[in-house]
Amino acid sequence: MSDLELSVMAKDTDRAKPLSDRCVWNAVLPAALVVLLFGFAAFDRSVLSSANLLNIAQQTSYLALFAMAQTVVILTRGFDLALGPTVSMVSVGTALAMAGAAATGHETGVVLLAGLSAGFGLGIACGLFNGVVIALLGVNPFVATLGSYNIAIGIATTLSSGRPVQGVPKIFSELFYGGSLFGVPAAIVITVAVGIVLHLILSRTVFGRSLYILGTNSRAAAVAGLPVKRILVATYVLCSALAALGAIMMTARTGSGEPNLGGALSLQAIAGAVVGGTSLAGGRGGVGTAVLGALFITILSNGMNLTRIDGYVQMVVLGAIVIIGVLLDRLRLERSSQ
Amino acid sequence: MSTALTAAEPRGTIGLRAIAGRIGFLPGLLLLLVAGMSAVDPQFYGIINILNILRNASLLAIVACGQALVIVAGGFDLSVGAVVALASVVTAKTMAATAAAFPGNVVLVIASGVAAGLGCGVVVGLVNGFCVAKLKVSGFVVTLGTMSATAGVGLMITNGIPVYGMPDIFVKSFGRAQAFGLPTAVHVALIVIILMVFAQRRTLFGRYVYAIGGNVDAAVVSGVSIQRHIVGTYVVSSVLAALTGILLTAQVGSGQASFGGDRMMLQSIAAAVIGGVSLRGGVGRVELVAISALFLTILGNALNLLHVDSRLQPVFLGVIMVAAVALDELIRRRRGRV
Numbered sequence: 238m239s240d241l242e243l244s245v246m247a248k249d250t251d252r253a254k255p256l257s258d259r260c261v262w263n264a265v266l267p268a269a270l271v272v273l274l275f276g277f278a279a280f281d282r283s284v285l286s287s288a289n290l291l292n293i294a295q296q297t298s299y300l301a302l303f304a305m306a307q308t309v310v311i312l313t314r315g316f317d318l319a320l321g322p323t324v325s326m327v328s329v330g331t332a333l334a335m336a337g338a339a340a341t342g343h344e345t346g347v348v349l350l351a352g353l354s355a356g357f358g359l360g361i362a363c364g365l366f367n368g369v370v371i372a373l374l375g376v377n378p379f380v381a382t383l384g385s386y387n388i389a390i391g392i393a394t395t396l397s398s399g400r401p402v403q404g405v406p407k408i409f410s411e412l413f414y415g416g417s418l419f420g421v422p423a424a425i426v427i428t429v430a431v432g433i434v435l436h437l438i439l440s441r442t443v444f445g446r447s448l449y450i451l452g453t454n455s456r457a458a459a460v461a462g463l464p465v466k467r468i469l470v471a472t473y474v475l476c477s478a479l480a481a482l483g484a485i486m487m488t489a490r491t492g493s494g495e496p497n498l499g500g501a502l503s504l505q506a507i508a509g510a511v512v513g514g515t516s517l518a519g520g521r522g523g524v525g526t527a528v529l530g531a532l533f534i535t536i537l538s539n540g541m542n543l544t545r546i547d548g549y550v551q552m553v554v555l556g557a558i559v560i561i562g563v564l565l566d567r568l569r570l571e572r573s574s575q
Numbered sequence: 576m577s578t579a580l581t582a583a584e585p586r587g588t589i590g591l592r593a594i595a596g597r598i599g600f601l602p603g604l605l606l607l608l609v610a611g612m613s614a615v616d617p618q619f620y621g622i623i624n625i626l627n628i629l630r631n632a633s634l635l636a637i638v639a640c641g642q643a644l645v646i647v648a649g650g651f652d653l654s655v656g657a658v659v660a661l662a663s664v665v666t667a668k669t670m671a672a673t674a675a676a677f678p679g680n681v682v683l684v685i686a687s688g689v690a691a692g693l694g695c696g697v698v699v700g701l702v703n704g705f706c707v708a709k710l711k712v713s714g715f716v717v718t719l720g721t722m723s724a725t726a727g728v729g730l731m732i733t734n735g736i737p738v739y740g741m742p743d744i745f746v747k748s749f750g751r752a753q754a755f756g757l758p759t760a761v762h763v764a765l766i767v768i769i770l771m772v773f774a775q776r777r778t779l780f781g782r783y784v785y786a787i788g789g790n791v792d793a794a795v796v797s798g799v800s801i802q803r804h805i806v807g808t809y810v811v812s813s814v815l816a817a818l819t820g821i822l823l824t825a826q827v828g829s830g831q832a833s834f835g836g837d838r839m840m841l842q843s844i845a846a847a848v849i850g851g852v853s854l855r856g857g858v859g860r861v862e863l864v865a866i867s868a869l870f871l872t873i874l875g876n877a878l879n880l881l882h883v884d885s886r887l888q889p890v891f892l893g894v895i896m897v898a899a900v901a902l903d904e905l906i907r908r909r910r911g912r913v
Contacts, residue, residue: 374901375908377854379651381900383841387893394886504719517713549734552727560720563712 265565266514266529270536277540284543291422293532293539298428299483301531303502304509305435306479308527311510312439312448313472314455314519315371315378320480320506321499322389323363327484329397331356332494336404345408352409353485360481361474363389368470386503393496402494413489424486431482436524448472452519508555509534512562516570534558600902601850601863605870612877619880626758628869628876630826633764636868637819638839639846640771641812643864646847648808649788649856650707650714655816655843657725658699659835662820664729664738666692667830671740681742685749688741689821696817697810699725704806722840729832738830750825760822764865767815771861784808788856845892846871849899 278284303320310317317323334355338348363385370381416423439445447468450458459465487498513530515522537558541551612619638655645652670688677683699721706717752759775781783804786794795801816835824830850867852859874895878888 370897370901375904376897376900379844379854380848381897383844384893384897384900386841387889387896391887391890391893395884395890399886508719511716517715547731549727549731552730553724556720556722556724556727558720559723560706560712560717563716564706564710567711 265569266512266533266562270529270533273533273536273540277536277544280544284540289539289543293535295422295424296539297528297532297535298424299487300505300509300535301528302428302431302479302483302486303506304513304527304531305432305524306476306483307506308510308515308522308524309435309439309448309479310378310472310476311452311507311515311517312519312522313451313469314517315469315473316382316507316517317367317473317476317480318379318382318503319363319367319385319389320382320476321502321504322386322393323360323477323480324484324487324499324502325393325496326363326389326396326499327356327360327481328488328498329393329402329494329496330359331485331488332402332405333396335406335409336402339404339406345406348406349409349412352405356485356488357478357481360477360484364474364477365470367477368473371473372466372469389499393499397494397496399496401491401496405488405492405494410489410492413486415489424490427482427486431479432524432528435479439523444468444471449520452521454520505534508559511566512559514566514569516566517563530562533562601866601870605866605873608870608873608877612873612880616880619877624876624880626753628872629761630758631876632869632872633758633760634819634822635839635842635846635872636764636865637767637815637822638835638843639850639864639868640767640861641815642843643847643850643852643859643861644771644775644784645714645808645812646844646852646854647788647856647859648784648805649791650805650808651718651844652703652809652812653715653718653840654699654703654722654725655812656835656837656840657722657729658696658813658816659820659823659839660832661699661725661729662692662695662817663824663834664733664830664832665695666821666824667738667741668732670742670745671738674740674742681744684742685745688745692821692824693814693817696814696820700810700813701806703813704809707809708802708805726832726836733830733832735832739828741824741828741830745825746828750822750828758826760826763818763822767818768861768865775861780804780807785857788858790857842871845896849896851903 274284283289303324307317307320331352335348335352338351343351366388367378367382367385370376370384371378374381413423413427418426437445439448447458447463450461450463451465451468455465484498488494491498509530510522510527511517511530512533513522513526513528515526515530534555537555538551541554546554618624638659642652642655666688669691670684673680673684673687703714703717703721706712706721707714749759754762775784783794783799784807786797786799787801787804791801819839820834823834827834846868847859847864848854849870850859850864852864871892874891875888878891879885883891
């Protein structure tokens with residue numbers, strides 16, 4: 238990987254070809270992914286086994302979904318610290334609603350509907366809270382979502398009494414985890430579908446494009462007549478709704494509502510987005526960067542697990558990777574602006 | 576000090592009034608809380624409870640002062656919680672090792688332990704400062720990375736097991752000692768706060784930090800060495816976090832990688848923000864941050880005494896945080912309109 242970076246740097250001194258420079262820079266992360274995969278495979282063959290590759294894809298699909306959610310708000314120069322607790326809250330809410338509906342003897346369809354509407358309802362409520370506080374009250378996104386971080390944790394642990402919520406119907410887990418389409422596991426199918434739709438929204442709709450303007454120059458966006466506040470609220474709602482979807486998928490995986498499900502997810506999702514090349518300064522990034530970053534982090538931790546690297550060492554490596562990833566991205570930006 | 580800054584602005588008198596309003600806001604709330612709690616529960620003003628509150632508030636205030644300095648300069652320090660843990664572990668390990676090598680030489684043992692603990696703070700602070708100031712990576716991402724890495728190192732050293740073997744005298748006549756009826760941590764916190772207030776108001780470093788946070792370009796043009804001062808803020812923040820780690824270690828009697836953590840980090844930011852430190856940089860006073868740390872600690876204590884479910888308590892913290900900042904923002908906006 239370092240050789241690769243060096244050769245990239247060498248090529249970069251040749252400033253006469255800005256376009257090819259950009260292509261080389263954009264290839265750094267995918268190339269690093271491949272190097273990483275084969276590097277780990279050199280230590281342990283099973284890394285490249287089809288079972289493990291499918292496993293990586295499945296693990297990535299959750300983190301990618303959360304990184305996409307985070308990307309949407311980061312595009313507008315914000316971020317959502319409350320994403321993890323939102324996931325916990327939605328997980329608990331979904332499980333409670335389904336358990337309650339099932340206990341009162343409703344049909345499966347009603348039970349599922351109750352769970353989904355409770356989950357998405359809680360997610361959207363959280364997004365509305367964030368959006369309103371940030372856009373209408375003008376509170377900094379960090380403080381606003383740190384506030385809702387605490388609120389969501391409180392609600393999640395209070396609703397569940399701090400214990401896993403049992404009573405999730407089998408069909409729910411079957412639908413969002415166990416099921417598959419043409420042999421592809423449900424989690425991957427959902428994430429790919431959401432990714433395509435989100436990509437179209439970001440690249441083809443007025444709403445999507447306005448996120449980029451908002452992040453680059455919010456004053457220009459306001460002058461151009463965009464309803465900045467409404468867009469911001471919608472952005473945070475979209476972010477939390479995506480988080481809710483991820484939470485529902487993860488609840489289906491564990492088969493119970495977990496008040497600790499979100500844990501470190503807020504920061505992991507930000508790390509995923511940022512490592513993929515989403516700029517915290519706003520206006521740059523998309524579905525591609527989120528997926529790439531999530532894939533990178535997942536492959537790294539999967540490889541380190543398989544090569545039996547100590548979990549604590551992994552924390553150190555991940556920390557270093559996040560910084561290096563952003564540093565590379567900044568260098569790339571500087572080159573392309575020259 | 577802010578008086579000097581705002582007085583230079585055209586709307587000086589309004590600025591003065593706003594400052595008076597800001598000072599009145601938090602201590603007023605604090606008095607209200609104390610008076611209310613004293614009326615409701617006599618246990619609240621029991622000497623044991625008061626000492627308990629003061630000790631916890633002191634630990635939080637020390638970390639929050641450092642955090643405030645970084646935020647005033649326009650940055651963020653997510654790594655403080657992890658530094659608390661690392662300093663605790665390293666201090667205990669070093670003391671145990673030195674005690675084994677030089678039995679009986681208590682002064683050397685304690686000095687080496689404290690030096691090693693503070694040294695951890697210096698190292699993490701330098702890494703943070705270097706990455707932010709020299710490599711120009713966003714402070715959020717850098718400290719997110721060092722947070723993970725620092726926590727990982729702390730766990731790696733201990734495998735998550737508490738470290739014993741510190742000299743008794745360190746625990747008994749420092750950590751759990753009381754001079755003039757107050758625990759050691761309170762004395763240390765008072766010294767730190769006085770030093771920080773002095774640094775903010777009377778030293779070039781403090782003034783330049785305001786200048787950098789207020790307007791980087793103006794600071795550059797005025798000949799302020801930006802990089803050195805930014806590194807300085809991160810080092811101060813990490814060293815103060817390390818100091819807290821050492822105090823906690825002395826008080827508990829063992830080094831633990833579970834000290835500090837995300838909770839301490841989030842609380843320190845909450846304390847700074849509720850204490851009126853603007854996340855836009857350039858505004859904030861350490862003494863108000865200390866009061867706000869006291870406020871947060873008393874709030875938690877009050878909720879405990881009132882038998883509010885501990886799971887529900889984060890909700891209060893979140894709501895109060897958002898409300899405090901939203902109120903501040905509304906006042907600022909109205910001032911802007913006048």
